Amino acid sequence: MRLKQAFDGEEGGETKRRLLAAAINVFAEQGYNAATLREITSAAGVNIAAVNYHFGSKQALMRAVFHRLARPVNELRLKLLDEYEEQAGGRPLSLEQILDALFRPIVFLSRERKTGGFALVRLIIQVRALPQPFMNSVLSEQFDPVASRIVDALCRSLPHLTREEVFWRYDFALGAMLHVISDADRGLRRLHRLSGGLCDTDDPARITDELIRFVVAGMRGPGQDQTSRKAGEERDAANTRAVT
Amino acid sequence: MRLKQAFDGEEGGETKRRLLAAAINVFAEQGYNAATLREITSAAGVNIAAVNYHFGSKQALMRAVFHRLARPVNELRLKLLDEYEEQAGGRPLSLEQILDALFRPIVFLSRERKTGGFALVRLIIQVRALPQPFMNSVLSEQFDPVASRIVDALCRSLPHLTREEVFWRYDFALGAMLHVISDADRGLRRLHRLSGGLCDTDDPARITDELIRFVVAGMRGPGQDQTSRKAGEERDAANTRAVT
């Protein structure tokens, strides 16, 4: 029953566990293509043949890595949504709650190198940069349920937007989050450098704070059907507030 | 004088030109690591040894590709900023103008496969997903000047934000743009699929429109020092407007 266990990894003994842990780091660090099974097995301290025995192939190992990393984050997101919805008792959630459930689990995890949250973000970006057909199923399976829940919640809390507009803005929000999180990586840190050190991309609370403030305002902005007259009024009002 | 020409490519004859054009496509399609010089030279219809003769190495070829793709986009961005600032005659630019200069060149170019704009976005995301030290210099050289101009303009137009907050929001805006643009790639298209076809990620005018509306609202949102009382008022006002 090897295939049944292929996505887990807690099961299957020490060798399999060490292999998965090493694969997380090497895939995240080198990318799927550049990562070699020799480097992974060497880092895990196991024989090179163990990958094929325990996982079947390099692709299957990659899928197991992704599954392992994404599952706890998305489970936590859904759990937070459940809690907030129970508190709300039928009323729409606040935007802050929805975005907190979406962002906080992955932002905080991403700053803890030990637990592999750092690796998850790198792998998500890698899959977006070089879409690989064999990853599509894992990606959908892991992220689609959360996306649906979030978008539905956003629609309830943003009645001035069409469902299409909510989808666009959900995607913008996700992009902003992934971008800023991935920027803290060793070898990149463009925001930290560009800002002359002003922006500390290692502080997850600060990132979440700035991110939610920006996205909440962006979500609340007028939709396409709001007239330009109204948008103009809001703009003037905002400028007046800012200056005074 | 090979090195002097290494970043250009218009110069240097037909073989070099064809090589660079093929390299743009193959690097974008396969990623730097997975792309092989055999595939590039084969697509260009030139001999495999030509890469080393004309560019010196695979890394140098990649740098030349990036240089060639990024330069026209950033030159156009700076040209737009110049025009808008001349029109404004010393007054701060509108947010719409600043973001138009930042987004429009790359969003529109990215939907034209022929001219390689599609390739530029993929390569930017690839470099972010797998930072490679030999790319840092090209990246800074190409993008830092634009980033500085944009952030300075934003600071003038957003007096209610600190410079640090402007940097954060600039990064969020960039991430939202790159994410949504990269999503239209063959093999990904998650937004299109998740939204049940509602969001057409192939329409650059629509993308720019939605993007600028979202980002403008996000930028105008209250900063960290704005009291929660004030933020609460704005939120209530927004909700009231939305419901009525």
Add this chain to the structure above:
DNA sequence: GTCTATAACACGATAGAC
């Protein structure tokens, strides 16, 4: 400038002993 031929090495996967 462009070619062929090849050096020197790394890869994923597997067969088969233990």
Add this chain to the structure above:
DNA sequence: GTCTATCGTGTTATAGAC
């Protein structure tokens, strides 16, 4: 379950003829 040894194939880079 874990090992060694190896197959077949791929890579970048270069040497040297034309």
